[in-house]
Amino acid sequence: MYAPERQQEILRLARDGGRVDVLSLAEEFQVTAETIRRDLKALDRAGLVRRVHGGAIPVGRLDFEPDLAERESTAADEKDRIAKAALAELPTEGTMILDAGTTVARVAAAIPLEASLTVVTHSLPIAARLADHPGIQLHLVGGRVRHRTRAAVDAWALRAYGEIRADVLLVAANGFSAEHGLTTPDLAEAAVKRAAVAAARRVVLLADSAKHGQEHFARFGDLSDVDLLITDSGLSPEDAAAIERGGTEVVRA
């Protein structure tokens, strides 16, 4: 096992467990504690974990993102299935906008290495993930970066989306329903999502079934703006049928 592989795995363990310690890692990987310390130092220098006595803590967990990690773990299965289904929607060649969000991030992580695409995103984690993908021409949408979601918002982002036209948009929402449309808690983010929706020829909404019926503060569109909804089997067939009557195709992964 190569050192970078081990570091990658350590990072994953840290993110999963919220913390790792030197000795168990040493045992786990069958190397000495010194080597683990070096790995943690490297990860620390890369800004991915924060070194503490006896181990390390992933940075995202550090101060005030318990919910990002938590959200990551809840409904993980559903999100994975949704992400997998969304892969089928990638254009083989063309332009795609990726919204911020953990489910969309999973799709991004799963884009095959042979793919050849132009991707536009305002999400920092997704951009970081795709930056070294050899087949992807990545365009970053700038703006003020919100701490919680690590996505760019405000004037620069709105203007950028106003200037482009993409084949497909993968968008996330915190709540969706026929009555209340697509909603999210933050007004600035809703504005960016709305701009992204307007910039795409085909809108694909990724949302697990728990989001159905929820409504949040800021509305950024109607369900009728969505061409395809990819969700999980937690959405009842009746609800799905009702949505399809509104003109939105539904995939229950």
Add this chain to the structure above:
Amino acid sequence: MYAPERQQEILRLARDGGRVDVLSLAEEFQVTAETIRRDLKALDRAGLVRRVHGGAIPVGRLDFEPDLAERESTAADEKDRIAKAALAELPTEGTMILDAGTTVARVAAAIPLEASLTVVTHSLPIAARLADHPGIQLHLVGGRVRHRTRAAVDAWALRAYGEIRADVLLVAANGFSAEHGLTTPDLAEAAVKRAAVAAARRVVLLADSAKHGQEHFARFGDLSDVDLLITDSGLSPEDAAAIERGGTEVVRA
């Protein structure tokens, strides 16, 4: 079997298996390890795999960049000292532009948690690192993302810098000298740097002494544009004095 065929096959094996190692490839293809190393080097240069000790890993499999901090492990010490010295230049309150580059990234990593700043950057790694800093209001400059440097360039970036005015800019250069000014290998990046220089009231150049006297393809400014040069003690006192006569303060960390 021709070299490009072999490389294509190596790439396929790497993507299928997630990793390859030099010795098995050498056996597999009935060539020496040196030849495999050359193949891997070529694939690495093409940005298709990441070289590791003993083998290679296809890009995208690792979602972190182990070497962005370590890539130029040469002069690591100097860079650390320069970064430390640069911390003193942070405004206590105000706006700062951070250019892309490993040295600048180290400064970003070292910004104290209690700092309260507005930061603007077009560097993806730096943005990722600062995104969850509680005291920093982060503004991301968008644009096409260059694979090699993970920095945004082109129209969006140029326009964004044209619209702002910051207190301090920390800028990096691949070469600097009184005669040839500030240079970097890439034209698009030079344009962004030039725009950033124009957007800042005070320009601080971070460059280790090995960069002195070097000149690269694209020039983005003169040494006289720089208010403060932070370098290491490898720059001779005479050179430093000469630069200071040009109106640029010099710190040899």
Add this chain to the structure above:
DNA sequence: GTTCGTCGTGTCTGTTCATGCCCGATTGAA
């Protein structure tokens, strides 16, 4: 057909890298 340059490959040699071990310094919990 000969000659020359180029390219891919192999060989050699000194250098770098990853890791393990050791020891004094530091830390944090009782």
Add this chain to the structure above:
DNA sequence: TTCAATCGGGCATGAACAGACACGACGAAC
């Protein structure tokens, strides 16, 4: 305050690496 766990730097070692050079195949120009 004390003491055991942990850390970090230095050093050793074997594997892996990089650069220089040589050899042979191939193709172009004469």
